[in-house]
Amino acid sequence: MNNLAELPITALKGVGDKFAQVLGKLHVSTVQDLLFHLPLRYQDRTRVTPIAALTPGLDAVIEGEVRAADVVFGRRRSLVVRLQDGSGTITLRFFHFSAAQKNRFARGARLRCYGEARRGSAGLELYHPETEIVGEETAPHPDTLTPVYPLTEGVSQGRLRGLMLQALDLLERGGVTELLPTELLPAAMRYPLADALRYLHTPPAGVDLAQLAEGQHPAQQRLAIEELLAHHLSLLEVRRGNAAIAAPPLSANAALERDFLSRLPFSLTGAQQRVCAEIAEDLASHRPMMRLLQGDVGAGKTLVAALAALKAIGTGAQVAVMAPTEILAEQHRRNFCGWLEPLGISVAWLTGSLKAAERRAQLAAIASGEAQLVVGTHALFQPEVVFHNLALVIIDEQHRFGVRQRLELREKGSADGAAGRLQPHQLIMTATPIPRTLAMSAFADLDCSVIDELPPGRQPINTVAISNERREEVMQRVQTAVAEGRQAYWVCTLIEESESLQAQAAETTANELAEVLTGMRIALVHGRLKPDEKERVMAAFKAGEVDLLVATTVIEVGVDVPNASLMIIENPERLGLAQLHQLRGRVGRGSIASHCVLLYGTPLSQNGRARLQALRQHSDGFAIAEEDLRLRGPGEILGTRQTGEIQHRIADLQRDAHLLPQVQRIAAAPALDESARRALIARWLQNKPRYAEA
Structure with missing residues (x-):
């Protein structure tokens, strides 16, 4: 079958009816849907980094020899593995492990690891890295970047990547229809659709990662303009439908x-x-x-x-x-x-x-x-x-x-x-x-x-940006605030869409803080907690029974604890400015001076630096939104997106605002016939035109 829009996802090897239902949560029911399920970001696994050259906060591949593997009993039991290459030594730390896993790390074994280096109590550490024993069967390093996809429970990155390779193989034989007449596209975006999809799923090694992260590659812009057009066309349909509706008039009492x-x-x-x-x-x-x-x-x-x-x-x-x-x-x-x-x-x-x-x-x-x-x-x-x-x-x-x-x-x-x-x-x-x-x-x-006016009496929030290299100073700041009778938030941000990975990152951070901040009442809240458990933790925090709340971005809205005067946001460069502003708004709700610490990873891109600077300079959300628009920051495409929501997959309304006049021009063009309009809406909105984002 040539048309991948009509080829069911079950046509791929390894997808039965049950797994097809799981993929349905990601709005993937055909092979074309899968190809349009685009990566959130990329990992560079194309080369090995010497341990001595690791930078805190950055993901990397390392290889080395196991020198020791011991179970350590601190505040919490952990498996500590010491790995050495010719340049230096690093610690791998696992809070969740089995006896079989410990036995894999025999002294002298050669290990390949992938993860984010963090500063620990004994130098650099990798928490829960991906590991494989290096041997004759070890796969060579890939020659393309590794995509990281939005996930839902029951789907792993590895399985999704495997399916995507099958879909890309089918794409080689044709089957994705060009719906936009070339003459309607701006000259810079006349990028063949199949080439754009292929490039975004498998970018070559050495590509400009910053350009990809900021959504500025021509392949991304080519898909973004098509997606924005589909949403715009569906909005026009919604508006036509609303014109015929009546409502009960409500007079004042x-x-x-x-x-x-x-x-x-x-x-x-x-x-x-x-x-x-x-x-x-x-x-x-x-x-x-x-x-x-x-x-x-x-x-x-x-x-x-x-x-x-x-x-x-x-x-x-x-x-x-x-x-x-x-x-x-x-x-x-x-x-x-x-x-x-x-x-x-x-x-x-x-x-x-x-x-x-x-x-x-x-x-x-x-x-x-x-x-x-x-x-x-x-x-x-x-x-x-x-x-x-x-x-x-x-x-x-x-x-x-x-x-x-x-x-x-x-x-x-x-x-x-x-x-x-x-x-x-x-x-x-x-x-x-x-x-x-x-x-x-x-x-x-x-x-x-x-x-556009705040009630009188709201306390300004002092916002500072501090490098993750000064993490221990920030922890000390938390200790001081709590000693003065205040409460604090520590927000962990993770780009991956899987709630289990987000929960694990928050749990790892909570354990790390518990080891350093002695005598402090620390609680944890994340998306995998049952609602009543989440509510219980939040109630305890509000009642002052918890000093430090470690959380994922689930606390972004609706939490009102006047005694909380300190907010630490880890890796703020991974979130959109609007979301950072929302998180910051959880403090400054009482009569005391409040502080927000943006604990960023290094090195920080020029765009990332400008965005954090905007947050420090502005307390007005509209000024921040305008600044976000001016910078065309990554916004939601690099921020957290709620799994399963109907929303933009690659376009970002703030970053891609400059495309909107062209989108309106294309929508009004007679050259775009009715069948192409319907097909565009179906491609991007899963045949639900009336469910366009309004």
Whole structure:
């Protein structure tokens, strides 16, 4: 079969029906889908680095002879292997190991390792490196860079790379259709599609790694413009569909709103009042509100959302508030209960971790209309959740949900009215500031409101960038802060998409900190913890029972601990500026001076240095977003992406903003026929045009 868009993934050797279901979580169902599942980054395994030449924070291949392998009992049992080559000696440390693994590392054995060198108590160490015994069967070093792909549970990098080689072999025989007429592409991007795919899966040794990391290679830009075009075309379809929808008009209940405002210990800022007026005008209309509410960390978006909710509740309707994580949903529940329950308004709670009996009770309250406001996670759009009269949907951090989920929640509020099919109004909140030019393109079907004023009294956060070579100084800084009665975060960032790898990195860091920081209460939170375990750790941190919280980026939004005044972010150069700004916003929430330490790996690229400098100079999220756009930093393509989300695979809206005018020009060109438009949407959005990112 020539057309790889129609060749099922089960046509590849080693993919049965069960594994095909696992790959389905990555939106891979055909061989073409697999080819468009692009690497997040690359590892250079093409050469061996002498141990003496290792740089802390960088991944490398080393080879050497095992001099010793001992089980050491410190704060935690670990296997310590000493490896020596002609230039020097290094320690390999394993916290998870078996007797068989220990026996592999016999004295005199020759070992090849791959991992990241870190400074340890006895010089440089590699934590949990990949290892193989060097012998006659050892594979030669590859002559191309090694791709690192987004993963989901049940798929390893090795297995995915093996499948990709089969797919590339099929690509050699043709089968990926050029959908864009060459004359529509800018001259610099007339790069054959098959060549671009081949290059990005197997870049040759010696390639400019910085250019690839920053998404500037012509092969990347060729695919980025096609992906942005597919999203733009699908947005046009969404907009056409929305034009025919009606919604219930929601008028103000002045007495209820006066009662609410009179109980607040502060007044609304001018920006909050302006945005509330914009939302009120939308809600009074017969057309569904589709409004994006932007506001920096701490600008008071939730309060604006509560006032919008009162408009619906005041007319006897229901409101749903959806958040991407249980931590953030719980934060909203506490806020809304505190504000609305004194007004006699019933707040329900729905997440995946509720016990069966409690869940049944909440579902009944939602279905009967007894629950006037429902706060929850993605559990809100499960089939068994039936609303009595849903008129307003409020979604926080919408970019973390697939738009498919957002539309499913909207469908739950659909009802038949005099004007035909009625659908609820939508208010979408984000603390990730989006430059205006970008918002016009990326959120073209939404109206936009901005809270551009912070409430008085917020403490500025002092941000410093420190090299990982001064790691011990930073640990001492944590010790001092805790001794003064403060709490701290230590955030571990890892590019790999696998939650198990992220959890392992955080666990390794927590163990390392526990060995150095004596007498400190350290807790760990990551994406693999069960929701109730995560909640328990966060509650202990909030209650002051934990001094140092070691976490992955799961704490990016929704965590409010006023006594936490110090934030350490490891490898900040791996995250987008917006995400770093979000993480930094977890401190500075009390009345005490707060600090954020960006603990970067060396050497730092020029672009990385400029981005960290921007974060140090600016506290305003919109200034940071504009700077990110100016630098065209790697953004989300090198940041953490939630596994399984529908989103961009190679394009980055901030980095590739300069392509958007060309995308709009191509979309309007008569030379792009209807069949090509449909095929583009299908290629990039898995035949779900209405689920484009809005």
